[in-house]
Amino acid sequence: MGNQWKHAFVFHLFIFFFLLTGVQLVQSSSHHHHHRLLSKLFVFGDSYADTGNNQKSTSRSWKVPYGTTFPGEPAGRFSDGRVLTDYVASFLGIETPVAYRWREVEADRMRYGINFAFGGTGVFDTVVPPDPNVTMTKQIDFFQQLIDDGVYSKSDLDSSVALISLAGNDYTTYVAMNGSAEGFSTFTASVINQLAINLKRIHGMGVKKFAVIAIPPFGCLPQATILSSYQQCNETINKISIYHNLFLQEAVDKLNNENKGSTFIILDLYNAFISTFKRQKDHPGSMEFGNPLKPCCESINSKYLCGQTDENGVPMYTACENPKSAFFWDEVHLSQEGCLAVYSLLEDSLHQLYL
Numbered sequence: 001m002g003n004q005w006k007h008a009f010v011f012h013l014f015i016f017f018f019l020l021t022g023v024q025l026v027q028s029s030s031h032h033h034h035h036r037l038l039s040k041l042f043v044f045g046d047s048y049a050d051t052g053n054n055q056k057s058t059s060r061s062w063k064v065p066y067g068t069t070f071p072g073e074p075a076g077r078f079s080d081g082r083v084l085t086d087y088v089a090s091f092l093g094i095e096t097p098v099a100y101r102w103r104e105v106e107a108d109r110m111r112y113g114i115n116f117a118f119g120g121t122g123v124f125d126t127v128v129p130p131d132p133n134v135t136m137t138k139q140i141d142f143f144q145q146l147i148d149d150g151v152y153s154k155s156d157l158d159s160s161v162a163l164i165s166l167a168g169n170d171y172t173t174y175v176a177m178n179g180s181a182e183g184f185s186t187f188t189a190s191v192i193n194q195l196a197i198n199l200k201r202i203h204g205m206g207v208k209k210f211a212v213i214a215i216p217p218f219g220c221l222p223q224a225t226i227l228s229s230y231q232q233c234n235e236t237i238n239k240i241s242i243y244h245n246l247f248l249q250e251a252v253d254k255l256n257n258e259n260k261g262s263t264f265i266i267l268d269l270y271n272a273f274i275s276t277f278k279r280q281k282d283h284p285g286s287m288e289f290g291n292p293l294k295p296c297c298e299s300i301n302s303k304y305l306c307g308q309t310d311e312n313g314v315p316m317y318t319a320c321e322n323p324k325s326a327f328f329w330d331e332v333h334l335s336q337e338g339c340l341a342v343y344s345l346l347e348d349s350l351h352q353l354y355l
């Protein structure tokens with residue numbers, strides 16, 4: 001082999017090696033090949049996590065314009081596209097677990113776990129109940145039944161993560177039922193108490209890793225900011241979220257102390273929302289969202305919501321041209337792009353599941 005060829009050979013070998021290494025780096029960062037495999041995701045909660053559990057005939061998550069970005073048609077998610085569940089699953093390097101209601105239709109996807117979340121669910125009964133009308137307790141009953149039926153083994157549960165998205169609808173209900181300001185701290189205490197009981201119950205079934213969402217700033221949701229033409233968050237309403245999240249942190253700290261060997265982490269949606277708004281404000285024009293408080297899909301009449309039609313089937317909403325430019329999709333839900341922005345701020349916390 002002449003010198004020239006030798007150099008060329010070594011050079012190509014180097015390139016080849018580099019490419020291989022490059023590929024491996026990309027793989028390990030996208031699939032998170034940590035020392036411990038977490039191969040199943042069990043999801044409990046509400047519309048921030050639901051991927052198709054509500055009835056098609058009654059839920060707007062199954063109506064146009066929901067699902068327009070992904071999968072391209074309404075498919076039971078309360079968004080134009082992907083929701084938190086999808087991003088947490090991809091973080092674990094698995095596909096989105098099957099929605100509980102579709103477990104028999106798509107049985108092969110039960111190997112990624114099950115999504116028991118229903119849009120409208122609360123820790124307690126809510127004024128915006130899902131169809132069927134289930135609480136978090138009922139979602140855990142569904143899980144218990146599958147375990148009793150032998151669908152998941154002890155080792156399956158040992159290598160699984162529970163994602164919990166709850167309590168927003170409980171506060172919506174408290175406010176709608178004209179709950180008093182004085183009664184609020186008692187109510188929060190009872191929500192947190194029941195949530196902790198529920199987490200312990202799932203833990204007792206064999207799940208050891210938990211990601212629990214801290215609720216978003218409710219005063220920043222379009223349903224609240226519409227009063228200021230989407231100009232500012234309502235700090236009075238945000239106090240509800242701050243208060244809940246404070247006590248949630250305390251409850252989660254306690255669970256970690258009482259259960260060495262298990263991990264309970266908080267996914268802080270509150271600060272992820274606020275950081276995204278702040279980043280947008282500090283760098284106007286350079287960021288993806290125009291006014292992050294203005295939703296893509298807006299009703300044109302306060303009697304209706306995004307996705308609803310009048311008795312003649314006429315749409316009572318308008319949807320923006322490009323959902324990617326909106327942080328919020330509708331009155332209360334994130335757009336896919338908004339969810340991705342929030343998820344990117346939660347990734348650091350998710351890594352703690354592997355500790």
Ligand SMILES: *[C@@H]1O[C@H](CO)[C@@H](O)[C@H](O)[C@H]1NC(C)=O
Nearest residue numbers: 125126127128129133134135
């Ligand atoms: C949902 O169930 C609870 C009791 O489990 C009941 O009090 C409530 O009225 C139900 N809501 C609807 C809309 O059926």
Ligand SMILES: *[C@@H]1O[C@H](CO)[C@@H](O)[C@H](O)[C@H]1NC(C)=O
Nearest residue numbers: 175176177178179180181182
């Ligand atoms: C809500 O509660 C307040 C104070 O308890 C009371 O003054 C008010 O009339 C109530 N409103 C409704 C609609 O029940």
Ligand SMILES: *[C@@H]1O[C@H](CO)[C@@H](O)[C@H](O)[C@H]1NC(C)=O
Nearest residue numbers: 219224227228234235236237
């Ligand atoms: C904030 O929300 C509270 C409670 O709903 C309401 O009374 C108040 O008028 C709101 N403030 C603004 C500026 O919208």
